[in-house]
Amino acid sequence: MTFISYAQNFEDVRLWRALKQFEHGFYIDVGANDPSHDSVTRAFYDHGWRGVNVEPMQNYYDALCQQRPRDATVQCVASDQPGEMTFYGIPGTGLSTADPAVAQQRKDLGMDVRSLTVKARTLTSICEQYAADRPIHFLKIDVEGHEETVLRGMDFSRFRPWIIVIETPWQRDHTWEHLVTDAGYQSILFDGLNTWFLADEHLSLKPAFDIPPCNLDNFQLCQGHAFAHPLSPNELDTAQQLADALHRAEQAEAQLFALQNSRTVRAVQTLRNVLRRA
Incomplete structure (x- = not known):
């Protein structure tokens, strides 16, 4: 079966290379956004996996519930404290954020930024509810500047995603990176868009990340992918x-x-x- 890639920067191809031998695996997608467009997890869902989608925007939450019935979809922001918080939605994009400074930058660029009050939960509490008795094969975080707060809400001593993928476009110096490496993870790759980490106990997977995605991975881009030829x-x-x-x-x-x-x-x-x- 040819692997169909939906992710914007071949993240799903890299992950599949490392994890395709595991049937019915499990993922957590923080900042899941659209069920298919630029989705890191859609291809895994199509191959029988399931997981947890964390998504505060109502339209994406509804679409995930409809199109991913095997998944658990949680309408909230992952944070370091439970409660309510202000979220800055930018409709029709993957650029919504809980970071007020990032929101202001995007507002200054003329984007339609809308302030919303949303529920906040720690990633630990989400794992307690949905992943207490199973391995987490990968954790993907795409939260537009809110990374440190998400990570401070995760107990890595109890829950050990094998692979962590955090969107970090154009940047390599992060004040939060020690929160991951001090928890027993090694930074193994920066692909221009994401920083990748492997748990110390799963470093045997590292060779899967040594070369970029290539034709030997036997994958195709989904229809309408940004790297594909534009459609008439x-x-x-x-x-x-x-x-x-x-x-x-x-x-x-x-x-x-x-x-x-x-x-x-x-x-x-x-x-x-x-x-x-x-």
Whole structure:
């Protein structure tokens, strides 16, 4: 099965190279944004994985709930304290942030920045709820300047993601990096957009990151990917029709799954089995 890459900088290709031998793996995506566009986790979901999406924006939260029924999607901001906080939404982009300085910079650039009050949870509490009894194969963090606060809310002594990917465009000097390395992780790669860390106990995976993604990874870019050739208007129409049809099929599949697992259906099936044996 050809691997379809949705991530903006081949993050999913690198992760798949390291983790493809694990079936039904688990991820946590902090700042999940759109279920498909520039998604680091969509390809893994398509291959049977599941995980937790942390996303405060209502439209993306709704889309994740609809298109990722196996995932747990949490509508909140990951922070160092529970409660409520101000979040700066920039509709239709992946540039929303909880950092007021970053929000002001983007407002000065003419972006439509909207202040929202959202729920905040620590990453530790999210792990306690959804990952208490299972390995976390990778943790991806894309929070537009809010990285340190997210990391201060994570107990790495209790929860040990094998791989951590943190979006850090154009930057290599971070005041927060010691929070990861002091917790038993090694910085192994900067790909121009992200800084990558490996847990000390999983350094055997490091060779998977030694060379960039290449044709030997047997992957294709998803339709409409920024690195792919732009589509013509007719191709765009066809692609949108296919995407709409796929979305309807995914919704129908989710509804069927829910129906098959409902108490009523199970009770009817049990009754049929009893009648057959009678």
